[in-house]
Amino acid sequence: MRHIYRCPLRWADMDAYGHVNNVVFLRYLEEARIDFLFRPDKDFQQGSVVARHEIDYKRQLVHRHAPVDIELWVTEIRAASFTLTYEVKDGDQVYVRASTVIVPFDFAAQRPRRITTEERAFLQEYTDGADDGSGDSREGEAVAA
Template sequence: MRHHYSCPLRWSDMDSFGHVNNVVFLRYLEEARVDFMFRLAREAAPDAFTSGAVVARHEIDYLRPLVHRHEPVEVETWLTKISTASITVGYEIKDATTVYARAATVVVPYDLDLGRPRRLSEAERTFLEPYLDDTCHVPASPHAR
């Protein structure tokens, strides 16, 4: 199963070269991940991720330039790995005809009160497991051999 997030493009997302700046892609990933983990997960399990989660790693392959337009892009999200104390989120930023970027983020459940990583709860794991697709690892660089 995949999570689909419709992400609007903003005029301010463009850089001096006339396309969406590479740093803005991280914002698009964040918006989709927050919608997935903090809206959708909490609808399924109200206590999911309430104590926090932190990003441990990002990896992005930029495949095509994205220019400003009125139509949103879709950020498709799934999991490529679930362990006891982390998840790896896979993404594609795309529209109907083009994939603009593929990315991966390692997220660690975190206890904000104690200031340390924690294990996934059973409710979190139950919510996450349908989104696991460990056959589709990203990024898949076009330059990889």
């Protein structure tokens, strides 16, 4: 299953060339990620941090009043991290493909933590079938971000 976030475009998102600035796409991904992870019924209350972003710009997105769709799904679940993958698109027209590695984090202890059973079950609902949710072969090891 995929999570869909309808992201509004703002005038301030444009650069001098009249299209959405490449850096702004990181904010769009953040908005989609927050919409996905921090819902009243399903959230990562204990916290998480971004360990890595990868972004592939496919085509320019020209500013308009209609929102753009961001599809988000889970492509990997490990013992102490997971990967979200995104497409920023209109129908079949893809503007950006991206991924983010997220590490659950214990802010009180100031260290990464393992994914809880509840978090894993939630994430598995949004996998694309490539990850069986059982973690990786390093399940017993401490996994660093």
